[in-house]
Amino acid sequence: MSIEIKNLSKNYKSVQALDDVSIRFEENKIYGLLGRNGAGKTTLLNIITNRIFADRGEVFIDDIPSKENDQALQKVYLMSEKNFYPDKMKIKDIFRWTGEFYGKFDMESAMNMAEKFELSTNKVVKGLSTGYTSIFKVIIALSVNTPYVLLDEPVLGLDANHRDLFYKLLIEKYSEKPSTIIVSTHLIEEVSNVIENVVVIKKGKIIKDETREELLTAGYTISGSASLVDQYILGKSVIGLDVLGGLKSAYILGELEKDKLPEGLEVSRMDLQKLFIQMTNA
Amino acid sequence: MIDFNDDRPIFIQIAEGIEDAILSGAFPEESQIPSITEFSVNYRINPATALKGITMLVDSGIVYKKRGLGMFVSKGAVEKLKNSRKEQFYDHYIKNMLEEAKRLQLTREDIILMIERGFIK
Amino acid sequence: MKAALKYQILEFKKSTVIFYIIVLLVHVFFASIITVNDTTFRSDGGFEVATIIYLFISGLNSFKETFGMFIQNGVSRKTMFLSRTVSFLVISLIMVFMNFIFVRVLGLLNSSRFSVTDMYENIFEKRVDTINGLTRGFESLMLSLGVYLIAISLGYLITVAYYRMNKAGKLAVSVGVPVSVFVLLPMIDLTLDGRITSFMAKILTTIIGIRSGYPYYMYITSIIAFALFIMLSWFLMRKAVDKN
Numbered sequence: 001m002s003i004e005i006k007n008l009s010k011n012y013k014s015v016q017a018l019d020d021v022s023i024r025f026e027e028n029k030i031y032g033l034l035g036r037n038g039a040g041k042t043t044l045l046n047i048i049t050n051r052i053f054a055d056r057g058e059v060f061i062d063d064i065p066s067k068e069n070d071q072a073l074q075k076v077y078l079m080s081e082k083n084f085y086p087d088k089m090k091i092k093d094i095f096r097w098t099g100e101f102y103g104k105f106d107m108e109s110a111m112n113m114a115e116k117f118e119l120s121t122n123k124v125v126k127g128l129s130t131g132y133t134s135i136f137k138v139i140i141a142l143s144v145n146t147p148y149v150l151l152d153e154p155v156l157g158l159d160a161n162h163r164d165l166f167y168k169l170l171i172e173k174y175s176e177k178p179s180t181i182i183v184s185t186h187l188i189e190e191v192s193n194v195i196e197n198v199v200v201i202k203k204g205k206i207i208k209d210e211t212r213e214e215l216l217t218a219g220y221t222i223s224g225s226a227s228l229v230d231q232y233i234l235g236k237s238v239i240g241l242d243v244l245g246g247l248k249s250a251y252i253l254g255e256l257e258k259d260k261l262p263e264g265l266e267v268s269r270m271d272l273q274k275l276f277i278q279m280t281n282a
Numbered sequence: 283m284i285d286f287n288d289d290r291p292i293f294i295q296i297a298e299g300i301e302d303a304i305l306s307g308a309f310p311e312e313s314q315i316p317s318i319t320e321f322s323v324n325y326r327i328n329p330a331t332a333l334k335g336i337t338m339l340v341d342s343g344i345v346y347k348k349r350g351l352g353m354f355v356s357k358g359a360v361e362k363l364k365n366s367r368k369e370q371f372y373d374h375y376i377k378n379m380l381e382e383a384k385r386l387q388l389t390r391e392d393i394i395l396m397i398e399r400g401f402i403k
Numbered sequence: 404m405k406a407a408l409k410y411q412i413l414e415f416k417k418s419t420v421i422f423y424i425i426v427l428l429v430h431v432f433f434a435s436i437i438t439v440n441d442t443t444f445r446s447d448g449g450f451e452v453a454t455i456i457y458l459f460i461s462g463l464n465s466f467k468e469t470f471g472m473f474i475q476n477g478v479s480r481k482t483m484f485l486s487r488t489v490s491f492l493v494i495s496l497i498m499v500f501m502n503f504i505f506v507r508v509l510g511l512l513n514s515s516r517f518s519v520t521d522m523y524e525n526i527f528e529k530r531v532d533t534i535n536g537l538t539r540g541f542e543s544l545m546l547s548l549g550v551y552l553i554a555i556s557l558g559y560l561i562t563v564a565y566y567r568m569n570k571a572g573k574l575a576v577s578v579g580v581p582v583s584v585f586v587l588l589p590m591i592d593l594t595l596d597g598r599i600t601s602f603m604a605k606i607l608t609t610i611i612g613i614r615s616g617y618p619y620y621m622y623i624t625s626i627i628a629f630a631l632f633i634m635l636s637w638f639l640m641r642k643a644v645d646k647n
Contacts, residue, residue, distance in 0.1 A: 050474070050479065085475060196331075
């Protein structure tokens with residue numbers, strides 16, 4: 001049981017959006033699909049759900065090729081930034097139709113969540129603010145009960161309270177009925193505690209596919225006076241440097257040898273956001 | 283009880299948070315502690331992370347599982363925690379204190395005086 | 404497939420109800436006016452002509468929004484297309500019967516100053532007297548069905564084609580088609596002493612069956628045209644993608 005992507009490539013005129021991407025999203029795990037804007041996150045999700053076609057390569061959903069296959073496509077729900085629902089349709093009618101298309105959609109839970117978010121389900125899509133347009137789609141994603149739920153920038157336009165509520169409902173839902181969830185975002189800080197696996201995409205290529213813990217223990221940050229840091233990092237795999245006056249920080253991949261640490265240097269754990277910025281800088 | 287700005291792994295912070303609650307008496311011995319789901323929902327963390335933290339405590343015998351019922355604080359957990367924390371006390375607090383004292387060029391006598399001042403208060 | 408079909412049939416519900424309210428109001432309005440005024444009202448094939456226009460426009464509106472709704476809901480293009488085709492058959496059949504009934508009912512009021520008749524009677528005037536009522540009714544239903552299917556599938560084909568075209572293509576068609584039909588063709592026709600127009604008129608009257616006086620020609624024409632438009636639509640939409 002997985003979404004398996006094999007050698008996917010996609011070009012838009014002169015831009016290579018995906019470049020021979022192969023990856024497996026395993027059952028019942030929460031993935032963070034991280035990448036800067038334009039890295040290829042949305043293209044990947046759109047190909048998985050057959051919204052666009054790849055130039056080369058294939059997507060398998062539970063071993064069924066997803067291209068033009070209803071049975072495979074019914075296992076996936078993609079909440080996208082763009083709205084695909086009819087502008088003049090009421091939210092409650094969209095809920096109802098989602099139930100018709102996806103048989104396991106939980107109407108009761110959707111209406112409960114709408115109440116928590118204070119979303120009026122009698123409104124039509126066009127009448128909603130950017131935040132609420134994300135919210136109604138997020139509610140569907142959390143009530144649709146497909147084995148695979150893909151969320152493309154889910155917290156776009158949501159205020160702090162609603163974001164927090166979203167993460168709470170996401171964890172609740174996942175604890176109660178686990179499914180494979182892929183959260184695509186460029187806001188790493190927020191999802192870093194929620195996700196179990198991290199997939200980093202850069203210029204159409206997957207550059208990291210690891211568990212969050214593996215990634216975080218893969219490196220460390222060292223800081224101190226510039227001369228000490230420069231001396232220490234000789235021969236080490238440095239992925240980035242920050243300089244602030246005479247103070248320098250280095251992001252280093254590899255295991256920290258504590259006893260060889262010279263005095264005057266501070267060590268801290270790499271955080272996901274920093275690691276991400278260092279990895280995806282051009 | 284948990285501050286995620288701390289830069290240690292979250293599962294360790296979860297485990298320590300529970301330990302603190304046990305030591306303070308918030309979770310008495312033989313009482314039930316919140317479930318994995320409650321921890322993960324409450325702190326908005328992945329259930330696998332919460333599980334990892336609690337597994338650490340199960341492995342060290344601080345809490346135990348009752349099948350179908352949940353997690354409970356072991357008998358003697360407080361004593362056990364006190365002992366292990368005492369062992370860590372030097373590494374966690376004294377070492378750091380002395381490092382900082384060195385940077386500030388405090389003498390041995392200065393530090394002892396300060397500790398005594400702390401006791402008088 | 405079931406949900407996709409239900410969705411696409413129900414899409415027609417509201418607009419079809421409005422359509423009939425308007426068409427009936429027009430008929431009722433004129434029926435009442437002639438009782439106080441010394442005028443006449445003739446709606447010969449009026450129901451069908453209005454329906455043809457309505458279905459053509461419905462066809463034009465049958466793609467973009469539904470396509471979005473369906474790719475959001477995990478429906479393949481194949482299923483979209485098959486259920487769309489079935490929904491066209493269903494809505495056309497419903498309207499064939501509705502019109503048949505309305506024409507018969509309003510026809511009860513026919514007098515020298517008021518007339519509501521069907522399209523069949525107007526095209527195959529001579530044949531009407533030679534066949535019995537049952538055959539006439541059946542042939543009329545079949546004629547309407549064929550024409551409706553052509554109208555709605557043509558509208559659909561045009562909208563799908565426009566969806567697939569880029570800006571330049573849309574512009575070329577939007578300008579090119581009217582120019583060639585209304586400017587170039589008449590100009591060439593003029594230099595050939597109207598031979599093109601008369602040739603086209605001959606073809607049209609033949610395939611509709613006016614020349615022979617038999618409706619069967621039109622049935623065959625309908626089947627071929629519907630099949631052609633639908634197949635072309637599929638050819639264009641099977642590769643349709645979200646455009647952003």
